[in-house]
Amino acid sequence: MYPNNNVxxxxxxxxxxxxxxxxxxxxxxxxxxxxxxxxxxxxxNQFKPLSGRxxxxxxxxxxxxxxxxxxxxxxxxTDYSCIYAxxxxxxxxxxxxxxxxxxxxxxxxxxxxxxxxxxxFSAIFERLDNIEGLIKRNNKPYYNKNRKxxxxxxxxxxxxx
Amino acid sequence: xxxxxxxxxNLISRNPNIANNPQAQNLIQVIQNGNAxxxxxxxxxxxxxxxxxxxDAIKQAKQxxxxxx
Numbered sequence: 001m002y003p004n005n006n007v008x009x010x011x012x013x014x015x016x017x018x019x020x021x022x023x024x025x026x027x028x029x030x031x032x033x034x035x036x037x038x039x040x041x042x043x044x045n046q047f048k049p050l051s052g053r054x055x056x057x058x059x060x061x062x063x064x065x066x067x068x069x070x071x072x073x074x075x076x077x078t079d080y081s082c083i084y085a086x087x088x089x090x091x092x093x094x095x096x097x098x099x100x101x102x103x104x105x106x107x108x109x110x111x112x113x114x115x116x117x118x119x120x121f122s123a124i125f126e127r128l129d130n131i132e133g134l135i136k137r138n139n140k141p142y143y144n145k146n147r148k149x150x151x152x153x154x155x156x157x158x159x160x161x
Numbered sequence: 162x163x164x165x166x167x168x169x170x171n172l173i174s175r176n177p178n179i180a181n182n183p184q185a186q187n188l189i190q191v192i193q194n195g196n197a198x199x200x201x202x203x204x205x206x207x208x209x210x211x212x213x214x215x216x217d218a219i220k221q222a223k224q225x226x227x228x229x230x
Contacts, residue, residue, distance in 0.1 A: 063210050063211050068182050068184055068185070069181050069182055069183075070181075070182070070183040070184070088184050089184075090183065090184060090187045091202065091203055091206050092184070092202075092203040092204070092205075092206030092207040092210065093206045093209075093210055094210055
């Protein structure tokens with residue numbers, strides 16, 4: 001198939017370099033041209049990670065762990081009972097703010113309120129008992145669908161004719 | 162000599178680690194203003210925060226800058 005002992009012709013392709021080659025004194029580009037990397041425009045909402053780590057207590061935090069760029073470093077406690085927020089001050093000291101979770105407290109019901117609630121429920125139960133009694137009285141055999149016919153009543157009618 | 166000091170201060174101020182650090186900016190301002198009392202107070206606070214005595218801090222600084230003791 002190939003004229004040269006079935007060996008495919010080899011194309012030697014030399015890709016041109018993407019950058020200019022300066023040979024000696026000759027420059028391909030003007031001197032003030034600069035290859036600057038295209039920088040991504042910084043958006044206003046650029047993600048900035050928080051600094052800090054989980055600690056067992058406040059004394060475990062060393063000054064080196066608090067960043068010095070003016071931002072606050074957060075150190076939650078292992079039991080998540082509080083968070084220490086530390087920031088370097090202008091005077092060379094570290095300001096610490098301790099944040100504690102706000103757990104809503106369950107208000108205890110007083111004894112008088114408990115009695116009022118019990119009285120309300122007892123009135124409701126009394127009415128339910130009354131309703132139950134009415135239902136039971138209305139379910140007498142007199143109103144039973146499967147009741148037997150009253151023969152005494154029929155004989156009287158026949159006697160009158 | 163003052164030109165060298167000014168040049169050194171300019172170089173330090175241009176360092177991004179210094180430029181982005183509000184605390185370092187305050188220190189440079191204190192140095193430029195020549196406020197020795199404020200500078201000493203800041204240095205003492207830093208030593209106290211790091212748990213280092215001022216004498217040890219000066220000793221370590223001399224070692225760092227290869228200044229004979």
